[in-house]
Structures are given as structure tokens and as C-alpha cells.
Amino acid sequence: LSANAGTNDGDIVLNDGDIQALTIDDADDVTFSGDFVTSGNVSVSTTATIVGTIIVNGSINAGGTVTLANTDATGIEINGEVTGNSGGNLTAATGTVAIDADVAASGTGQIDIDATAGNVNLAQAAASNITAVNGEIDLLAGTSILVGTGAIAGQITTTGTGLIDLNATTALTMGSLAGNKITSGGAIDIDPATVTIDGDGLEAVGNIAVDATDTIQVNGIVNSTSGSVALTVTNANANTGTINVVANLIGDDVTVTASDATAGTAVINVTSAISNNRGGITFEANDGTLDIDSNIVSQDFITLNGGAAIQLSADLTATDNNITVNDALTLDGDSIVTATSGDVTFSGTVGGAQSLTVNATNGTATFASTVGAVTDELTALTVSAATASLGGNISTDGGATADVDFSGTDAVTLTSAVVIDSEADNDGSAGYIKFKTTGTINGAQTLSLDAGTTFGGATGGDIQLGTVGNSTALTSLTVDNDAATDGTTTLYGNITTTGVITMTDADNIDLAGNVTMMTTNANVILGGAAADTVDGAYTLTIDAGTGDVTLPLVGGTVALAALSVTDSDTTNLLAAITADGAIYIKSDEAVAAAIDADGAITSTGGDITLIALGAASGLDLNGDVVAATNVTLTGDIVLSVTADAITATGGTI
Numbered sequence: 001l002s003a004n005a006g007t008n009d010g011d012i013v014l015n016d017g018d019i020q021a022l023t024i025d026d027a028d029d030v031t032f033s034g035d036f037v038t039s040g041n042v043s044v045s046t047t048a049t050i051v052g053t054i055i056v057n058g059s060i061n062a063g064g065t066v067t068l069a070n071t072d073a074t075g076i077e078i079n080g081e082v083t084g085n086s087g088g089n090l091t092a093a094t095g096t097v098a099i100d101a102d103v104a105a106s107g108t109g110q111i112d113i114d115a116t117a118g119n120v121n122l123a124q125a126a127a128s129n130i131t132a133v134n135g136e137i138d139l140l141a142g143t144s145i146l147v148g149t150g151a152i153a154g155q156i157t158t159t160g161t162g163l164i165d166l167n168a169t170t171a172l173t174m175g176s177l178a179g180n181k182i183t184s185g186g187a188i189d190i191d192p193a194t195v196t197i198d199g200d201g202l203e204a205v206g207n208i209a210v211d212a213t214d215t216i217q218v219n220g221i222v223n224s225t226s227g228s229v230a231l232t233v234t235n236a237n238a239n240t241g242t243i244n245v246v247a248n249l250i251g252d253d254v255t256v257t258a259s260d261a262t263a264g265t266a267v268i269n270v271t272s273a274i275s276n277n278r279g280g281i282t283f284e285a286n287d288g289t290l291d292i293d294s295n296i297v298s299q300d301f302i303t304l305n306g307g308a309a310i311q312l313s314a315d316l317t318a319t320d321n322n323i324t325v326n327d328a329l330t331l332d333g334d335s336i337v338t339a340t341s342g343d344v345t346f347s348g349t350v351g352g353a354q355s356l357t358v359n360a361t362n363g364t365a366t367f368a369s370t371v372g373a374v375t376d377e378l379t380a381l382t383v384s385a386a387t388a389s390l391g392g393n394i395s396t397d398g399g400a401t402a403d404v405d406f407s408g409t410d411a412v413t414l415t416s417a418v419v420i421d422s423e424a425d426n427d428g429s430a431g432y433i434k435f436k437t438t439g440t441i442n443g444a445q446t447l448s449l450d451a452g453t454t455f456g457g458a459t460g461g462d463i464q465l466g467t468v469g470n471s472t473a474l475t476s477l478t479v480d481n482d483a484a485t486d487g488t489t490t491l492y493g494n495i496t497t498t499g500v501i502t503m504t505d506a507d508n509i510d511l512a513g514n515v516t517m518m519t520t521n522a523n524v525i526l527g528g529a530a531a532d533t534v535d536g537a538y539t540l541t542i543d544a545g546t547g548d549v550t551l552p553l554v555g556g557t558v559a560l561a562a563l564s565v566t567d568s569d570t571t572n573l574l575a576a577i578t579a580d581g582a583i584y585i586k587s588d589e590a591v592a593a594a595i596d597a598d599g600a601i602t603s604t605g606g607d608i609t610l611i612a613l614g615a616a617s618g619l620d621l622n623g624d625v626v627a628a629t630n631v632t633l634t635g636d637i638v639l640s641v642t643a644d645a646i647t648a649t650g651g652t653i
Contacts, residue, residue, distance in 0.1 A: 003027075011052065021064070028052035030070075032060055032080065039063040042084070045070060056080045056101070065089065065109070075118055078103060079126070085109060087135060092118060100126040110135035110162075117142040120168075123154025123180075134160035134185075141168040145192070146175075148199060153179030161186045164204075168192035174199050174220065181220075187227065197222060201247060208251065216243045224251035228279075233258045233266065241266040241288070245274065252279040253300075259286040265308050270294055280321060285310075292316075293332070301342070304329075313354070318342060322363070331356060331378065339363055344385070351376035353398070360385040365409070372396055377424045380431065384408025390443075391415045395424040400459060402431035407464065409436055414443030414474065422461045423453040430461035430483065437492040437512065439466040444498070447474050451481040452505055460487030463506070467493030473520070474498070480505035491515045497522065500547070504528035507552075511536025511560065521545035524568075527552030530575040530598065537561055537580070544568045546588070555579055559604065575599040576623060582606035583627075588613050593620040594635070600624040607651070611635060627651065 001019050004026035005012050011029040014022075014036050021040035024030055029052035030044050041064035044054055050070040059080040060066055066084035068076055068091070075095025081102045082088060087109035090097050096118035105111050111132050113120055120141045122128060130137060137156060139145055145168045148154030152175065156164055164184040166172055171194040174180045180199025182188060187206035193214045201220025202208055207227035210216055216231050223229075229251035235241030241260040245268070249256070254276055258266035266288030273294045274281065280300030283290050290306035295314045301321035304310050306328075313333025316323055322342035331352030336359070337344055343363035350356065350371045356378055358365045365385035372378040372395035379398040382405040390412060396402035402422050406412055412435060423430030430451045435441060447468075451461030460483030468474060476499035481487030486507040493513060495501060498520040503509060509526055515538065517524050524544045526534055532552035534540065539562040542549055549568040554560060555578030562581035565571050569589040576599030577583060583603045587594040594612040600623035601608055608627040612618030612635030619635040621643045630651035639646075646653055 014058075016058075024050070030054045032056045032058045034058040035061070037061045041065045041067070041086075043067045053077065053095075056082055059101075060084075062086075069093070070095070073118075075115065078128075084111075087111060087132075088113075090114070092116070094118065096121055098124065099130065100124065100128050102129045102131065104129075104131045105135050106133055108134045111137045112140075113138070114140045115142060116140070119143050120145045122146060122156070123148045123152050123175075125152070127153045127179075129155040129157060131155075131157045131159065132162045133158065134162050136163045136165060136186075138165045139167070141170075141192075144168050144171040144173060146173050147182065148175035148177055148180035150176045153177050153199070155179070155181050155183065157181075157183045158185050161205075163206075164188045166190045166192070170194065172196065174201075176219065197247070213237070214239050214241065218243070218245045218247050218249070221248045222250070223248070225278075227251060228253040228255070230255045231257070234261070235259070235266065236261040238262065243268045245270045246272040248272070248276075249274055249281065250276050250278055254279065254281040255284065256282070257284040257286070258288055260288060265289060267291070268306075270296065270314075273297075276300075280318075291332075325350075330376075346371075349373060349392075350378070353377065353379055355380035355382070357382040358385065359408075361408075362386055364389055367391060367394070368415075370394075372424070374424060377402075381405065382408070386410050388412045389415055390418045393419040393421070395419075395421045396431055397424045398428075398431075400429040400431060400461070403461070404431065404433045406439070407434045407436050410439050412439065412441045414441070414445035414447060417446045419448040419450065421450040423451065423455075423458075426454045428455055429453060429459040430481065430487065432461040432463065432487070434462070434464040436466050437464065440470055440493075441466070441468045441474070442470065442472040444472055444475055446476045446478075446499070448478040449480065450478075451487050453483045455483075457484050459483055459485040462487045463489040465489070465491050465493070465495070467495075469496030470494060476500050476522070477502070479503045482507055494518070501525070507532040509534045510558075511538040511540060514539045514541075514561075516541040516543070518543045519545060519547050522547040523549070525550040527574065532574075533557065534560070539564070539581070541566060542568070548572065549587075550574065551577070553599070562606065569594075571595045573597040573599060573601070577601045579603050580605045582609070584609045586611040586613075587618070590615040590618075592617040593638075594618040596620045596622075598622050600626065603627045603629075607632065609634075621646075 002023045016034035018037040024044045042062040053074040055077045065086045066088040071093040073095045075092040078099040085106040088111045091114045097115045098121045163186045172192045173196045184204040188204045188208045190210045196217040198219040233241040260266040270292040275297040282303040285306040287307035291311040297317045302323045315336040328348040331354035334355045336357040338359040344360045345366040364387040366389040368391040370392035377395040377397035388409045460481035474497045482505035488508045489506040494516040500522045501524045534554045535558040541564045549571045553575035560579040565585040607630045609632040617638045619637045622640040626647040631648045
């Protein structure tokens with residue numbers, strides 16, 4: 001059937017029909033009022049233009065292709081089902097295409113809907129679907145594409161392998177009602193200025209790519225079941241390029257990228273939990289800000305990039321790969337960062353008055369720069385990893401719970417000089433600083449541990465050390481937990497440095513294992529006053545080469561198993577020395593009081609050997625020397641009036 005209504009002046013109304021094909025190429029308004037069936041094509045305006053409205057109130061069921069095109073500002077209205085088994089083409093040159101009934105194609109049939117100067121409105125008045133199988137669905141709008149509302153459901157679906165391609169100059173907006181959904185057996189490609197994904201969101205077997213020039217608002221799930229997800233905003237106008245993620249993102253590789261070519265700063269906000277159970281996720285804010293307020297779980301990696309700032313107040317978990325934070329991080333809330341089988345890397349500074357827990361039990365936790373800079377201290381830091389790499393200072397503040405805890409980390413490597421301070425502002429009690437009792441600390445760098453505080457009436461934090469410098473000696477080690485109430489320093493393993501070991505302000509030192517302290521001709525200072533203590537039923541060995549050794553009250557509460565100063569320039573004993581076993585002290589400098597003992601030296605079960613070589617009055621004794629077996633004194637000896645006796649209970653002198 002061919003129908004014309006002369007010179008585009010007349011209207012054509014079609015009621016029920018069942019024919020081979022329909023062609024209308026000259027009319028004003030064209031209305032399908034009944035159910036119209038063809039075995040072939042339906043074409044309204046193929047060679048000429050329909051200048052009025054095209055309205056489908058009944059239905060069109062074509063065995064071929066359905067083509068509807070006009071130039072009237074009133075556009076095309078689909079209020080009844082339109083099926084073109086071979087495809088469908090709906091084109092409104094100046095108006096809107098309003099679809100409030102199902103539009104479908106079969107097989108490889110493609111659906112093209114163009115509103116060159118207007119909207120494509122789907123399901124704004126009644127629930128409706130646009131459906132193809134292996135053919136592509138293309139929607140083009142000069143202004144916006146609307147899919148459903150808050151009360152009416154609209155869907156765009158390819159049930160086979162067909163691509164869905166949605167382009168609009170202004171916006172793609174999906175309504176919030178559950179049931180609004182865009183689903184593709186192939187890929188989804190969306191390219192307006194502003195995109196709002198809502199309802200049940202987007203789902204595709206293939207890749208999902210959303211490219212906007214202004215804003216992407218993700219309120220509905222975006223899920224690529226076998227491909228990747230890429231959300232990209234590239235802004236070049238006065239607006240701020242923004243991506244707001246308020247729903248889950250799932251794909252083999254999820255990438256969220258925002259950039260701003262103007263003076264503005266791009267923004268990515270994550271305010272709802274993300275659980276990508278299939279792949280990794282990258283947030284790239286370029287020179288902008290990345291703000292994460294909800295937990296992120298990834299089966300693969302997590303990578304965070306924010307040139308201006310990264311703000312985190314949530315947990316990050318990567319199951320099979322690494323977590324990498326490439327720019328400066330500020331904590332807005334307590335955060336736990338866990339790479340179950342990979343590494344955790346902070347390439348920039350980390351700050352914020354919050355606690356940070358880092359878990360990389362099968363990998364390396366790397367802090368390449370400062371953690372908790374002055375005035376931006378963390379409230380606590382806990383690191384559990386196979387290895388931790390420290391490239392900057394660590395500062396916490398906030399009282400007795402401002403702990404720095406590496407007790408769950410097997411090996412710590414220093415890549416730069418490091419100061420760890422658990423009461424940075426000295427305005428309260430200090431937190432503890434703990435390393436794993438069986439762990440190691442290595443690196444040719446200085447390490448300073450400060451759990452002391454000058455605040456009146458405050459308590460110093462405890463300090464715990466395993467083995468230090470066993471593979472690469474530190475250049476120096478300083479320990480301080482001095483306070484109105486001193487903290488305790490507990491040593492579990494050997495300490496090796498090329499420079500000084502300074503524990504002048506470690507007033508209470510406990511040995512929890514046999515400890516050897518070795519320097520390369522540098523001083524070893526334990527305690528800074530006679531009232532300071534070293535206790536523990538273990539052996540303490542010190543080899544300072546040509547360095548000096550200073551010891552406080554040793555074994556006053558719990559006698560050492562043994563004490564050996566195998567080599568030193570001078571040894572200054574500020575108070576009494578007590579050990580159950582042997583006491584051996586050797587000093588080589590040719591000066592008076594090379595061994596200066598200001599208290600008694602007592603071995604309850606072994607020998608005492610004191611060797612001061614090279615000068616008159618080299619062995620200056622100001623207290624009793626009492627050994628269970630032998631006493632050997634080598635050098636020029638000076639006994640003060642307080643040295644009442646030299647006693648070898650079961651041996652010789």
C-alpha cells in the first residue's frame with residue numbers, strides 16, 4: 001500500500017491492516033490508530049518529508065523494517081508497540097521522539113532513534129522497552145535522552161550480542177525507579193555531556209564506556225560481566241568535571257577518570273561501597289581531588305591517583321593484587337588498607353588526625369614519604385606486612401593510644417633517615433612504638449624512636465625492638481621514652497650500627513632476649529643517669545670498637561644473665577652492675593678512668609674481669625667488686641673510699 005496526502009497538507013489515519021508493505025511519502029500528520037501488520041517494510045517518509053506529527057496509538061508489526069521520519073517540532077509519539085523484525089528507524093529532525101510503548105527488532109535488526117534537535121524520551125508516561133537481539137541500538141539526541149522516571153520503568157536491551165550506543169548533546173538521565181535499566185549482550189557506549197545512571201543501572205557482557213564532558217552521577221550499579229568499565233569525564237568549560245559514585249562498579253578492569261582542562265579542579269567522590277568481585281579498579285583524578293568515603297573491595301588491584309588531593313575515610317581491600325596510592329593522602333576517618341596477597345604502596349605523604357591500619361601480610365607495605373607531618377599527625381599507625389619499607393618520618397599524636405605498631409611486620413627496611421614520634425606535639429602522654437619481637441630492621445640510615453613527652457605529668461610510651469641491622473647496619477639508632485612517668489624499652493634481639501647507639505632518654509630498658517650491641521667505633525649509651533635501669537635475665541654484649549660505652553644501673557631489679565663489654569675506648573658505669581653470670585669489661589683508651597665504675601660490680605654466679613689498658617688510674621673503682629668465682633683486674637687501679645672490698649667468693653683475685 002502506498003498512500004499520499006497531497007503536498008503534505010493532509011493527514012493520514014491507519015486503522016487495522018494486514019498487508020505486504022506500507023509506504024507513505026507525502027502527508028502532514030500520520031496516525032496509526034489500530035493494529036497494523038505487514039510482511040514487509042513500513043516506511044513513513046522515505047523519499048519525501050512528513051511535516052506533521054507521527055503518532056502510533058495502536059501498533060505496528062512489520063516483517064521487515066519500520067521507518068518513521070518527520071520534520072515537525074511535535075516529533076514522533078510511540079504509544080503502542082512498534083516491531084520491525086528487520087530493524088527500526090525513528091527520526092525526528094526538529095522534535096522529540098517520545099516512546100511510551102515497546103519498540104523491538106529481531107535477529108540482526110538494528111534500531112536507530114534520532115531526535116536531531118530534541119529529546120529521546122523513553123518511558124516518561126508509560127513503562128516501555130527498546131529491545132534488539134544481535135543488532136545495534138543507537139539513540140541520538142540533540143538535547144537529552146531520558147530513560148524512565150522515579151515511578152515509571154524504561155529499559156533498553158539487546159538480548160544477543162548487539163551494541164547499545166547512546167549519544168546526546170546535553171544529558172542521559174535514567175529515572176530512580178528500580179526496573180530502569182540498560183542491558184547489552186554486547187557493549188554499552190554512552191557519550192553525553194552529563195550522565196545520570198540510576199535505577200538498576202547498566203549491565204553488559206562486553207565493555208561499558210561512559211564518556212561525559214561535565215558530570216557522571218552513578219546511582220545505579222554498573223556491571224560488565226565479561227569486560228571492562230570505563231567512566232570518564234573530560235571537562236573543558238566553566239563547570240567542574242565531576243564523577244559521583246553512589247553505587248557498585250564491577251568489571252575485569254574498572255577505571256574512573258576525571259580531568260578538567262580549565263582552571264577548575266576535577267572531582268571524584270565515592271560515597272557508596274564498591275565491591276568489584278571480578279577485577280581491579282583505578283581512580284584517576286589527574287590534577288583534581290579524589291574523595292573516598294565508603295569501603296572499596298577489589299578482587300584484583302586498587303590504584304588511587306589524585307593530583308590535588310586524595311581524601312580517604314573508608315577501608316580499601318584488594319584480594320589478589322596490589323593497592324597503590326600515588327599522590328598525597330589525607331585521612332578523613334579511620335582507615336584499614338589491606339592487600340591480601342599483594343603490596344600496599346603510599347607514594348606520597350600520608351596525613352590526617354585519624355588512625356591508619358595497613359595489612360600486606362604476603363607483600364610489602366611501602367611508605368615512600370612522610371606519614372603524619374607536623375600539625376597533620378595520625379592518631380595511630382598499625383602495619384602488618386611481610387616487609388615494610390620506610391622512606392620518611394612517622395608522627396602520631398593524640399595521647400596514650402597514639403601508637404605506632406609494626407609488631408605484625410617481619411622485616412622493616414629504611415630507605416631514608418626516619419624519625420618515629422608517637423607524641424609529636426608534646427601536649428599529652430605518648431603512644432607506644434613497637435616492632436615485631438622476632439622481626440628485623442635494616443638499612444644504612446638513621447633511625448630515631450621518640451615515645452617521650454615533655455608534658456607535665458604525662459606518661460612516655462613503651463618501645464619494643466626485635467633485631468636491628470642484622471643484614472645492613474643502621475647508621476645510628478636513638479631511643480627516647482623519657483617522661484614524668486617513663487616508658488619501658490624492651491629489647492629482643494641484636495642491634496648493629498655503623499654509628500652511635502643512643503638510649504640516653506630510655507630510662508627503663510628490659511632485655512627480653514640475649515642482646516649484642518655492635519657499632520663501628522661509635523658510642524653506645526644506655527640510660528643517661530644513675531637511676532636509669534637495664535634489667536632482664538639475659539646476656540648483654542656490647543662491642544663499641546673505639547667508641548665509648550655508658551651504662552646506668554644494670555640488674556638492679558632483675559639481674560642480667562651476663563654482661564660483656566668486649567671492646568670500648570672508655571666504659572662509664574653510672575651505677576651498680578649485677579649479673580648472675582660473668583661480667584667482662586675491656587676498655588682500650590690510654591686515659592685515666594678508662595673504666596669508671598661509680599657503683600658496686602657483682603656477679604652472683606660467675607667471674608668478673610675488668611681490663612683498662614694504657615694509662616695510670618685507668619681502672620677507677622668506686623664500689624665493691626664481688627664475684628662468685630674469680631676476679632681479674634688488669635690495669636692501673638684506683639680504689640675510692642667507697643670501694644670497701646674486692647671479693648672472689650669461690651675463686652681467686
